[in-house]
Amino acid sequence: MTRLAILLAAALAATPLVAETRPPASQVEIGLSFAPVVKAAAPAVVNIYATRVVESRFSPFAGDPFFDRLFRDFGATRPEVQNSLGSGVIVAANGLVVSNHHVVEAATEITVVLQDRREYRAQVVLADKVNDLAVLRLEDAADLPVLPFRDSDGVEVGDLVLAIGNPFGIGQTVSMGIISALARSSIAVGDGHGYFLQTDAAINPGNSGGALVDADGRLVGINTAILSQSGGSNGVGFAIPSNLVRAVVAQAESGATRFQRPWAGVQGQAVDGALSESLGLTVPEGVILSELHPASPFAVAGLKPGDVVIRLDGAPVNSPAEMIFRMSSRGVGATTEADYLRDGKSLTATVRLIAPPEDPPRDTRRLGPDTALAGLEIARINPALMAEHDLPLQAAGTIVTGAEGWAAQAGLQPGDVILGINGRPMATPADVATAATDRSRSWTIDILRQGQPLRLRFRI
Incomplete structure (x- = not known):
């Protein structure tokens, strides 16, 4: 082997085979510019x-x-x-x-x-x-520049990012920062929003909807919110992860007008220190399931109340919002591998992600002018309506989906669950429709509104 071949072999052996993420190692590297990234x-x-x-x-x-x-x-x-x-x-x-x-x-x-x-x-x-x-x-657009997506699950705290947008309407502006935190959320299972990447790149009013990109110019997230008492940037900004953005865009490209997110059909909470000790866990992790709807895809896959979901498709889930985010990124019709704990044993189940089922049928009805509740639109509660109106899993009976005329004047609002009319329980829309034909002049309607019982009284 020649001296040149030996030197080349030694150089190749010392060269990493994959790209490294590291801080600048010299003054020359510190002087490098992000201008090429911004131009792209x-x-x-x-x-x-x-x-x-x-x-x-x-x-x-x-x-x-x-x-x-x-x-x-x-x-x-x-x-x-x-x-x-x-x-x-x-x-x-x-x-x-x-x-x-x-x-x-x-x-x-x-x-x-x-x-x-x-x-x-x-x-x-x-x-x-x-x-x-x-x-x-x-309208009438073609051959426009496009920002490629990056897998947001690969983002790490400390990664350099650029926020690009139009703050205060002064024109396009670029600010630099790092990913400050992952999995910022405070939302319970069943809602689906509130899962963000946190960054200290300056985000101000007008930046909403703009791009958070990595050092290679790929879309990491959509800038959406800041924490601020003054209305200006305090270095605590939040972006919707690109994996969720990509799922929403894919549905738009397929012709959907509303984003259809998978239905979990469960209630649960993050495992904290006290819970982890009672469960015998060495560290607090995962989401403990407290309730499962009979039609829940997790129940169908064999999970039960008390199980602790640790990972979905190998990615950790440490809050209910993160669990819903993982499901939403996969999309309706896909499957996900759920790793969970039961009585200290590690188990895995394949969960088929579904839309909230329309079972039982809604049986939507609109009461006519010859009834005491004219203008009332009602439907039978099912998982789809639970998701639309953020109802608890145990909700049953009849829900108000629209209220006009006499119904609105009586105080009924969309989202109200009708429990009883004039002392009689109401289990189905047919029950409500029949009760509304009563010729009584005094009316008492018992409802649940945002989980709180209310009684409406009126005379006609």
Whole structure:
């Protein structure tokens, strides 16, 4: 072997076969610029201008410390135009843009402006208020720059990231920071939102819907919220992970107008120190299941109350919101491998991810003008309605899905669960429809509203 071959072999042996993540090792590396990353990523980040019309009430007593409160509903209403701004990310060359739902909510007109100042009208094709995501389609757009997705499960605390957006409407701006924390959440099972990546990259009003990208210019998350008492950035910003964003975009591309998230059909809580000790765990981890609906895919797979779900598809789940996030990223129709503990034993089950079932059928009814509850729309509670109205798993009976006319005047609201009318229990929509034909002039309706029992009384 020649001297050159020996040197080459030694050099190759000392060279890592995979890329390393490490801090700068020299002054030269510290002086390196992110400009190439920004030049590649920034053209796919857009400014969004949304216009909405709201009804505002104008009172002659406005500003008066006494009469303004006394006559708060006095005065005529008239339409008022409100403008909002935010950011978005182009995720498909044919003009598909993802942003935050709150940026475009109730907008009557949306204008999207690219970095090169091209302007497009846009329409919302999928809205998901729960996850605060919206997908827009630009009119007559083609061959647009696109920001590629990165697997957000591979992101680690300490990774460098750039936040790109339009803070305060001053124009596209880039700020740098790191991933400060993973799995920020505080939401119970059954809701699905509230799972974020945390970053100290400056995020301000107007950055909402903008891109959080890694050092290779790949989309890590959609910037959505900050913690601040002043309204400005305090270095505590949150982004929706790209894996969830990708799942929402995929459904929009398939023609869906609402994001269909898998239904867990369980109630549970994060395992804390006290629980882990009582369960005999060496460290607090996982989500302990306290209740399972009979149709829950986890129940079908064999899980029971008291089981502790540790991982889904090998990724840890340490809060209910993280559990729902993992399921949502996989999507309806997929399967997930659930690792769980039961009586100290480690078990694995294959769980088929399903949409909340329409069983029993809704049996939706709208009561006519010849009834005491004219304008009331009701349906039979099933898992789909539980998910839509955030009802507990044990909910049963009849739910109000709409209320107008006499029903609204009586105080009924969508989401109310009707327990009884004039002392008679109401188990089905047919029971309510029959009871509403009574000729009684005095009425008592017992309901559950947001889990609290209420009694409505009125005369007709």
